[in-house]
Amino acid sequence: MELADYRREYLQGGLRRNDLPDTPLALFETWMQQAIAAGLPDPTAMVVATVDERGQPYQRIVLLKQVDEQGFVFYTNMGSRKAAHLNHNPRISLLFPWHPLERQVHITGQVEKLAATEVMKYFASRPKDSQIGAWVSKQSSRISARGLLEAKFLEMKQKFASGEVPLPSFWGGFRVKFDAVEFWQGGANRLHDRFVYQREQDGWTISRLAP
Structure with a gap:
């Protein structure tokens, strides 16, 4: 089968302007709850896009750990x-x-680093093996074999076997202060529904976008 021939219809429902709340967070929380209730695998997984100093974009998947009016939080x-x-x-x-629900949410903004107290509180809530894992990997650095990671994990697990795992000095998190949130709902005949909330000084403006 040619990839260009693969297609399907989007028929699960539309999104209308009259159904939208005044703020994007209210709709995001509703959609997140529905994604969890639908049993989607990893509903909190989000693609994070950044740009290096040469202008080269990069993307990867991380897990959302908190969201409120202050922003979207992840750790790294x-x-x-x-x-x-x-x-x-x-x-x-x-x-x-959220493909099974024929939905996407796209968010843009800028980050601020989390305070040490906030990072410490979350780190302490993680399973102990996850805490140890944070110590093991020098993320994004080159390694010669997986066995090195596994050996380091066993070494650190033995080191912290009888006590609490301290917070690594190199581990922290970011809060995404959002200024635009776009909601996409699939529609029949490729007439998808797209609405974008954009932050203004006195609140949010809502615009419908062509699919």
């Missing part, structure tokens, strides 16, 4: 490639690809 190794990009250019793009 602060020596990672994504962290280096964001230190150079704090502008960021997020995408939630």
Whole structure:
């Protein structure tokens, strides 16, 4: 089968202007709850796009850990490639690809680093093996074999076997301060529904976009 021949119709429902709340977070939270209720695998998974100093875009999937009016929160190794990009250019793009529901949410904004107290609180809530895993990987660096990671994990697991795992100095998180949120709902005959919320001084403007 030729890839160009693969297609399907989007028939699960539309999105109308009268159905939209005044703020994007209200609709995002509703869609997130529906994605969880539908049993989607990894509903909190989001594509994070950053740009390096040469203007080269990069994308990867990370997990959303918190969202409120202040922004979208995720955690990472602060020596990672994504962290280096964001230190150079704090502008960021997020995408939630909820394909089974024929939905996407696209978010743009800029990041701020989380306070140490917030990072510590979340790190302490993680399973112990996940805490140890944060110590093991020098994220985005080149390694010669997976066995090195596994050996380091066993070494660190033994080291912290009888006590708490301390927060690594190189581990932290970002909050995405969002200024635009676009909601996409698939529609029949490729007449998809797209609405974008854009932040203004006194609130949000809502615009329908052509599919």
